[in-house]
Amino acid sequence: MLYALMGLGLALITGVLNIPNFAHGALFAVGAYLLASTANLIGNFWLALVVAPLGAALLGLAIEYLGIRRLYAAGHDYQLLFTFGLALILSEAIILVWGPVGYSHLPPPVLRGGVDLGFTFYPKYRLFVMVAAGLLVLATWLFLEKTRYGAIMRAGIENKEMVSLLGIDIHKLFTAAFALGAYLAGIAGALTAPIRGLSPGMGVDMLGIAFVVVALGGLGNLLGAIAAGLLIGVAQAVVAAHWTEASSVVIYAVMAAVLLVRPQGLFGIR
Amino acid sequence: MGKLKRRDVLKIGALAATGLGFPAILRAQSREIVILGLWDQTGAFSDVGPLNDRGMRMALEERDMKVLGRSIRYITRDGATQAGASTRRAEEAVDGEGARFIVGPWSSGVALAVSEVAKRKKVVHLFSGGTEDISGARCHRYSFQWAASPYTAAKTVVDNFMKANPKAKRWHLLVADYAFGWSVEKYVKEVGKTHGIEFVGADRHPLGEREFSNYVQKAAANKPDAVAMINFGGDAVAGAREIFNFGLTPRLPLIMSWSSGVEELVQLAPEIRDNLWVGTNFYYTVDTPAAKNFVKNYQAQFKLPPGYAPSAAYSMTHMLLAGFDKAKSDDVQAVVKALEGLEMNDIVGPMRVDGATHQTLRPYFLLRCKPKGAMKHELDFGDVVATGDAPLPKEYAACKDIGPF
Amino acid sequence: MSRALIAILAAIVVLPLVVRPAIASEIWIFAIFGLGLNLLLGYTGLLSFGQSTFFGSAAYVAGWLLKHYAINVFLALGIGVAVGAASAALVGYLCVQRSGLYFIMLTFALNQLFYFIAYQWTGVTGGEDGMPGIPRPDFLGIDFGEPLPYYAFVSALFLLSLWIMKRIVESPLGKILQAIRENEVRAEALGYDTARFKLAAFVIGGAFSGLAGVLYAMLFGIVPLEAIGFVTSGNVVFATLIGGSGSLYGPVIGSFVFIWLSESVSTLWARWPLLLGVAFVIVVLFFRGGVVEAWARFSAWRERKWRSSRQTG
Numbered sequence: 001m002l003y004a005l006m007g008l009g010l011a012l013i014t015g016v017l018n019i020p021n022f023a024h025g026a027l028f029a030v031g032a033y034l035l036a037s038t039a040n041l042i043g044n045f046w047l048a049l050v051v052a053p054l055g056a057a058l059l060g061l062a063i064e065y066l067g068i069r070r071l072y073a074a075g076h077d078y079q080l081l082f083t084f085g086l087a088l089i090l091s092e093a094i095i096l097v098w099g100p101v102g103y104s105h106l107p108p109p110v111l112r113g114g115v116d117l118g119f120t121f122y123p124k125y126r127l128f129v130m131v132a133a134g135l136l137v138l139a140t141w142l143f144l145e146k147t148r149y150g151a152i153m154r155a156g157i158e159n160k161e162m163v164s165l166l167g168i169d170i171h172k173l174f175t176a177a178f179a180l181g182a183y184l185a186g187i188a189g190a191l192t193a194p195i196r197g198l199s200p201g202m203g204v205d206m207l208g209i210a211f212v213v214v215a216l217g218g219l220g221n222l223l224g225a226i227a228a229g230l231l232i233g234v235a236q237a238v239v240a241a242h243w244t245e246a247s248s249v250v251i252y253a254v255m256a257a258v259l260l261v262r263p264q265g266l267f268g269i270r
Numbered sequence: 271m272g273k274l275k276r277r278d279v280l281k282i283g284a285l286a287a288t289g290l291g292f293p294a295i296l297r298a299q300s301r302e303i304v305i306l307g308l309w310d311q312t313g314a315f316s317d318v319g320p321l322n323d324r325g326m327r328m329a330l331e332e333r334d335m336k337v338l339g340r341s342i343r344y345i346t347r348d349g350a351t352q353a354g355a356s357t358r359r360a361e362e363a364v365d366g367e368g369a370r371f372i373v374g375p376w377s378s379g380v381a382l383a384v385s386e387v388a389k390r391k392k393v394v395h396l397f398s399g400g401t402e403d404i405s406g407a408r409c410h411r412y413s414f415q416w417a418a419s420p421y422t423a424a425k426t427v428v429d430n431f432m433k434a435n436p437k438a439k440r441w442h443l444l445v446a447d448y449a450f451g452w453s454v455e456k457y458v459k460e461v462g463k464t465h466g467i468e469f470v471g472a473d474r475h476p477l478g479e480r481e482f483s484n485y486v487q488k489a490a491a492n493k494p495d496a497v498a499m500i501n502f503g504g505d506a507v508a509g510a511r512e513i514f515n516f517g518l519t520p521r522l523p524l525i526m527s528w529s530s531g532v533e534e535l536v537q538l539a540p541e542i543r544d545n546l547w548v549g550t551n552f553y554y555t556v557d558t559p560a561a562k563n564f565v566k567n568y569q570a571q572f573k574l575p576p577g578y579a580p581s582a583a584y585s586m587t588h589m590l591l592a593g594f595d596k597a598k599s600d601d602v603q604a605v606v607k608a609l610e611g612l613e614m615n616d617i618v619g620p621m622r623v624d625g626a627t628h629q630t631l632r633p634y635f636l637l638r639c640k641p642k643g644a645m646k647h648e649l650d651f652g653d654v655v656a657t658g659d660a661p662l663p664k665e666y667a668a669c670k671d672i673g674p675f
Numbered sequence: 676m677s678r679a680l681i682a683i684l685a686a687i688v689v690l691p692l693v694v695r696p697a698i699a700s701e702i703w704i705f706a707i708f709g710l711g712l713n714l715l716l717g718y719t720g721l722l723s724f725g726q727s728t729f730f731g732s733a734a735y736v737a738g739w740l741l742k743h744y745a746i747n748v749f750l751a752l753g754i755g756v757a758v759g760a761a762s763a764a765l766v767g768y769l770c771v772q773r774s775g776l777y778f779i780m781l782t783f784a785l786n787q788l789f790y791f792i793a794y795q796w797t798g799v800t801g802g803e804d805g806m807p808g809i810p811r812p813d814f815l816g817i818d819f820g821e822p823l824p825y826y827a828f829v830s831a832l833f834l835l836s837l838w839i840m841k842r843i844v845e846s847p848l849g850k851i852l853q854a855i856r857e858n859e860v861r862a863e864a865l866g867y868d869t870a871r872f873k874l875a876a877f878v879i880g881g882a883f884s885g886l887a888g889v890l891y892a893m894l895f896g897i898v899p900l901e902a903i904g905f906v907t908s909g910n911v912v913f914a915t916l917i918g919g920s921g922s923l924y925g926p927v928i929g930s931f932v933f934i935w936l937s938e939s940v941s942t943l944w945a946r947w948p949l950l951l952g953v954a955f956v957i958v959v960l961f962f963r964g965g966v967v968e969a970w971a972r973f974s975a976w977r978e979r980k981w982r983s984s985r986q987t988g
Contacts, residue, residue: 014776018776020776020779067956067959067960070960071959074959074963075720075722076722076775076776076779077716077722077912077916077920078916078959078963080722080724080779080912081912081913081916081955081958081959082955082956082959082960084909084913084952084955085951085952085953085954085955085956085959086952086956087952088948088949088951088952088955089949089952089953089956091948092946092948092949092952093949095316095946096946096949099317100316100317100320101317101533101536101537102317102504102507102537103536103537104507104511104537104538104539104542105539106539106541106542107515112541113517114515114516114517120487120490120491121487121490121491121516121517122487122516123515123516123517125515126483126515194515195483195511195512195515196480196481196508196511197507197508197511197537199504199537200316201314202480205480205481208787211780211783212780212784215776215777215780215784219775219776219777236481236484237483237484240484240485240488241484241487241488246791249787249788249790249791252784252787252788252791253784253788255780255784256769256781256784256785256788259773259777259780259781259784260769260781311941312941312947312948348941350941352899352901353804353805353897353899353900353901354805354895354897354899354901354902357895357896357897357899358697358698358701358895361697361895362695362697362698365695365696365697365822366695379803379804379805382804382805382807383804383805383807383897383899386807386808386896386897387896390896401804403804448797448802448803448804449803449804476794477803
């Protein structure tokens, strides 16, 4: 479900803005670090869970407004160079602020330990994350599907000229989409912090996965990204159970296979 | 040709000489001994490199940067935790700076690559990693292994853990999938047999794995009495955290068989460390005079007690300096010969370098972590509960011939 | 002789006086690698994020043969070129039908698959530990084991590569590739089988990558696992963009800047990737054409200043 959340954020950015956002993993890491720091500072995990992703969203807002805005006409190569440069800056900044050594952040006491589900034993916190991520995905989906702003964003994916012809400020739309994508990355990071701990390189793994999810789901296909996120999570678990060494590569194999057979992604329409 | 021009030509000539690899000769005249510390400032072990550097500097500064009455020039390079960058920078330091003594780098895989450089360039190389290859199948005359043999480690950990937990006969192993993991796994199983341990599962995970839930789920399904991890650094931290999240620890004991100690433990919360058993090459409460002295000085300088990284670098540097002293020379071959069979009492206790394999025969430690309430300060992680120094039995030694110079 | 060529020749001579021969050699090797990528990126408009597939495959195959069969240097290079071209033909065949972000991601995914094979096939590649012990055989009595003769050898091969690449981009093939970059639909309408031409660009680029891969393996005596990793793929793309992908010499300058700076800055400050990131951002925001364009703008500015000073003076 976390993969779906991460992928959805990136799908939104790639879909609306049509840029490969290599800084998505770094935004994920920022969300995680902000959660740990605010939770330690104010002593309340739940409040920190609200605050941290907002920080990531603000950062996203600034990035779009100051940099990415000037790159829409440039080729993918420069967009890639720019976002990769940002990723380097952000992860080095994390080292400068929080230090190079990673640390753990425990789940809140109510969610520690595991429950016996009968067929398997599962940590409570992971169950919570599943439910929370599921609700977030649902909420984002409803926002995009049922609200006026969501409709504009979806229209932005389909046809940018039309949107601007309707008198909507396309720049504001782009900024909002990037900030929302950054928010989703940030909250995914915040939710992950108690599971995977904090380390400066934590965004890199997630970035690869997010791109796979987007490619599988089909560029610009938000529902596809959600489905692909779930699919990848399941595929990884199944492979890990039978051929552990391959669990990290299976996602790329699936991605290559899908791109070869169905270039528009599993659920792509374009 | 005017005067100015001639001088320029001379200058270019001197520069050219630098490029041609003459500086080794020029430097030799200045009687400096150049030692390279190859430590990772970027990449997977970026957090370790600065600490290695501290330890090495301390050992050199204790001697006022002098040995054999000559001054030591200590240079350091970023190994980037990559075989390519490390070999490149090692080679550059040998060719360009005249370094003939290399200490590091941290990762055993990368050290293996640097060991090839040492062999080709005929320079002395000391390193600490867990691979068995450098004192085993790929042994040669120039590289020395400071860390304990994987056999010593496995024997110390399994024997003493079983002494404390005689009923824990069902083990599940989590092994990092590379040379180091395989060798320790082999010996853990070997020693385990003598205790009648049943290995109910053994999963290998790729290096740099961060998603351990699938492995842990499998481990839990096997219903073991104990889980033992054979991995290092970030992998060990991520694994221990997940095992805690799944509620296996503290219900079951978790063994980290080859841990860096402080560096890894500090990344885990006290709750995660409950019922954690840690095999390590050094821990700062080790009871030896050299360790006491080192820990005191280190704390005076950096406030915190030293972890494994600075300690290993410190001790390796000691070993190299002892080699100079014994050889009474900085000639590479003389130092190699002096190191072979060298005996010294260092921070880990009595050490002897086996001349036939270049493996250091030395003690290894088992640590039991303390519960939160018993910790006296933030870095008071546990007590050394056992020490072991069983050397690798001859029949296992893969280094049949250390070879010529 | 053009001014660019004179500058490059001068750089070849001066470089080993300023930096260590190993780094100097690496700069030109990386430049060969960049030339191959730039045929795809700069001339055909295809952003391949998987060039290390060809670089690494060639290094492994030729390295293996050098190590176990002590083959001749030129045979090793030839095999590297062939392996690079063949692997590029395979990857290119699978990728050329895709475009935009899909193309980038597919090259990346295939790169990861090759990486995984190298990682798992430890019996041959050494996996994580790399494949060490690759010799630099002598040739005609020249001992390539010494840094400087090997540097001269690498430089000569670089010049040869540069000359070949110049011929390629100025040939009809080069023009067609540029037409594809500018407007693929129109190129197709003119009757060109664009997929086949793109594949040709892939194969040629792969051959250059393969050559660079073998030279790299011989330079350091090892094929590290990261030689086939995506970071290497990324580095060559970034170096080329920093230099300027629009020009033949862009990747050459880029490799120079990229390697020299990262080598010299990394010894000064451990957090040097931060500066690298800042450099990327500056290039993208202000010097979209890389160093080549920055230089062009600087000379234009100087010229204008010179003219205006003459007019007023």
